[in-house]
Structures are given as structure tokens and as C-alpha cells.
Amino acid sequence: EAEVAQSPRYKITEKSQAVAFWCDPISGHATLYWYRQILGQGPELLVQFQDESVVDDSQLPKDRFSAERLKGVDSTLKIQPAELGDSAMYLCASSLPPVGLAALYEQYFGPGTRLTVT
């Protein structure tokens, strides 16, 4: 069964350093999501791509976070500089694109990257 790949699985970095996460969605999934999940909370959408275009980045702290999906396939999320409050699980998900109001396809999540900022 096809899966969403993410790397690294774990990352420990010092505050003020730069960190990057990579995601490879399921083949054929045009929609890609980056979420941040703090322990004990639900996923919080950071950015949503449709192919190579950003559809929603309203919750992305743009002063330090950036995301790209240059060829509309894999994607990179970067944090620079990292802060202590960025410690969380960063989840990537992909899905087929939504069709109208009714159909919103299920999201397939990758294993996530657990980030610890010290």
C-alpha cells in the first residue's frame, strides 16, 4: 500500500538554528498538507498545497517558517531560526484534490517528524 514518506523521523536542534523537513506524498495526490501537532492537541494546519501552488498558509508563521513544493510532488518545510516553542510533531499528509462542497477526500498521513528544540 502506498504511503506518505517523511524524513527525518526525529530531529533535535538548538534554538536559533535552521531545520528542514521533507515529505514525499502518495503518487498522484495533488494536495499536500503540513500540520503541526503539539502533544495532547489536534493537528494544526500550517500550509496546504494544490500541486505547486499554496492554497492556504494563513496559519504559517511566515517570519520563520517557509514551505515549498517546487515541482508539485515532494515538499520541504523549513524553520529558521527555530525557537523552543516549535518543539512538536510535524505531520505531512496528502490527498486527492477536493471536488466541490461535498467531496473532501481522506488525508493520508506520514509518520511525522518529531522536533525537539533545546
Added chain:
Amino acid sequence: GQQVMQIPQYQHVQEGEDFTTYCNSSTTLSNIQWYKQRPGGHPVFLIQLVKSGEVKKQKRLTFQFGEAKKNSSLHITATQTTDVGTYFCAGRGRAGNNRKLIWGLGTSLAVNP
């Protein structure tokens, strides 16, 4: 803005007991999805509800979407230890900026064998 609330936050049951989690939206939804996240794992899609008053069943799991499409519930009959995890609802709004998927905070289920 649009909010999705889930209750309870935690539920501890004996194996064999039933379990229900409720999801309430501040606005009318176009559809709602339910996910399960095992401890240490990632969210896994369970089901999507689209129609007003819709009821769907998956073995021991029963999902309902309210008539007003503002609330939903997940009921598990005769819980098993394999049901342990956090159950999230995620609702999609109907128009404009509300059409993004908004996640609830989840209900964590613990099952005593």
C-alpha cells in the same frame, strides 16, 4: 472564526463498555471526517459524513451527523483494548475561508482490560 469542539477530552472505560465522543461546530459544516491516532502514531482516516442526519457503521463503530450539520458523534460498542487512541473529528465549513478543514482537540480513550 469557525471552531470545532470535542467532548470529553479523556475517557477511561473497562473493556466491554461502550464509548461515545461528541463533536460540535460553531458553524454549519459541509462535511465532517473522523480520524483515529494510536499512541505514538499518526492520524488514520476512519470515515466521512456528508448528508444531514447521516448514520454510518463500521463494525462496532457508529458515526452520526446531526440534522443541522453542526454536530457529530462516534459511538463504539463493547470497547476492546485495540480501540485505545485519540479520536479526532475534522469539519469542513461551507464557504469562503471556512471551507478549510478544522480539527477538534480529540478525545483520548483508555481501555482497561
